[in-house]
Amino acid sequence: MDINAYIFAKDQVDLEHTYIDGTKIEANANRYTWVWKNSCTRNRQKVFEKISLLVDAMNQEVLGYLGIKLEKREEYAIDYVSELLEMYKEGTRLDESSFVSGCGHRKSLQQKQYQELEEYLERLKTYAHHIEICGEKRNSYSKTDYDATFMCLKRDYMGNDQLLPAYNLQIAVCDEYIAAVDVKPYASDMECFVPLMEKFNHIYGHYPKYPVADAGYDSYNNYLYCEEHGMEKYMKFTMYKKETTDKKYCDNPYRAINFTRDDAGNLICPNGRKFVFKQTQSVRHNKYGRTEEVYECESCEGCPYKNECCPKSRGNRTIRMNQELTSIQAEGAFGILKWDRSYKRLFRRGEKNVILELTLISCGFNLCKYHNKKQRQAIAA
Structure with a gap:
């Protein structure tokens, strides 16, 4: 951030007033590579039920005659299913090298049950992998860019309201310069406010006194966060426009x-x-x-x-x-980047790489802004 430090010192940029905005830009990921966490959760539950039915069949049709019984559960951990496979293999003395397949071969009951449980185990591993990548705050991700989340974008060139893999880009603007940037895989701006302010504090050693943002950042948590860190609450609340313009509602x-x-x-x-x-x-x-x-x-x-x-x-x-609940815009910067500079799709993949890309673009934006200001000052003089 040496470029920003130089420009801000020369132009005496006010870092106490910052104007925050976010925009969603399509990721460099294939459009039909989605994985949905809710779908994985539902399908995993169906696999649990199928495993229970299979365990019952194993106990009744095979293991019961050998004096062995496998225990059922409501949910099956991957390690436990692996144990069930080993117990079934040892109890029936199965030899995987003797397994048959293809036309003209008849599988034994033990082989069928063993391979069916193996298939369920692989499916559980797949679902666990997908859910782990999504994490707690996301409902989807792209197979070609794990950090990208499927979101509804304003620019729907497909014309079918199809969700596209995207990132939520955040900027903090001070005196028309981009002072801090951040990238998050969350569709809501509300979740992006605190990380952006923490990054601002890390770079400049203090929080801005007046963080101005639109109603997309409004939340009780964000208001309390501002109060705890000495920032004024200049975020519009969610119903601001309706409560200030709709007389019938008011x-x-x-x-x-x-x-x-x-x-x-x-x-x-x-x-x-x-x-x-x-x-x-x-x-x-x-x-x-x-x-x-x-x-x-x-x-x-x-x-x-x-x-x-x-x-x-x-x-x-x-x-x-709740009794406690009883601007200059940053959109100009994103407007220039997206429409004047045709920056409408990311080039890099992965959250860290996208942050690097946005940082480089912000440096170029600030240099261009500083150069244009100096040119205007020279002409005016």
Whole structure:
């Protein structure tokens, strides 16, 4: 980053204000090489069921006469299935060199069962391999680029809404220069904010005071992260546009945020019914321990506003609330790269190589920007 250090020092770039944006660009991977984690999980469960049926057949048709019994399980680890194969082989004294195949040969029952279990073992290994590559935060990957994830791109040249292998490219822009870049295989920008800010801090030794981002980065976790690291919360919340431009939505009397309160602080609906506090519950999968309060209407029976207030609720309406929840754009940089420079598909494969590619492109972008500024200053002088 010596190039950035030189340019930023010469042009006195403000690193306290940074404008964050992300875009999805197609990976250098074949388009029909997808592997879906959910499909692997379902198929693995089907294999578990088939193994149980096969174990029953082995016990009844072969091993029962030898005084041996294999134990069934709801789920089968790869090591355990390998043990079952060895136990069956030793119990029946099978010799794999005597196995037959092809036309004119009749396989023995023991050979059929042994090879069927071998096939299930290989399938389990394949599914485990696919699930391990996907990891916890991804649902798919490409066989020709394991780090690429299948995403829905804005540029659908195939015209059939087909998911394509892609990466989520992130940039932090300061005074029109790209100050930090990052690449993630996640479709959501929300998951990319913290890694980008950590990278910014690693490069410049501090966090930006004012990180500006659109509603795609909005999350309670990201707001808390900003607060913990001394950054102002300049990210738009998810419903920002609707709540600032849609007057009908903002003035809707049946939104919980528009309910009045009595002297005791209880929420009162348009029909004058009180909402009673029921409990405080934790939000699932929230690492910061976020909680929300649950309130229930004392009675929705006979309410004339029920069809407008809660048409899908069978009983009393419940609401969930959290009191703590109660720009210059970086798109210019991506606009120049994608449309003016025709950078619409990656050249390298693998997350580390894609980061290197984006870093080199960012250096070229900053050099071009710095050169153009110096030229304009020379003309103006």
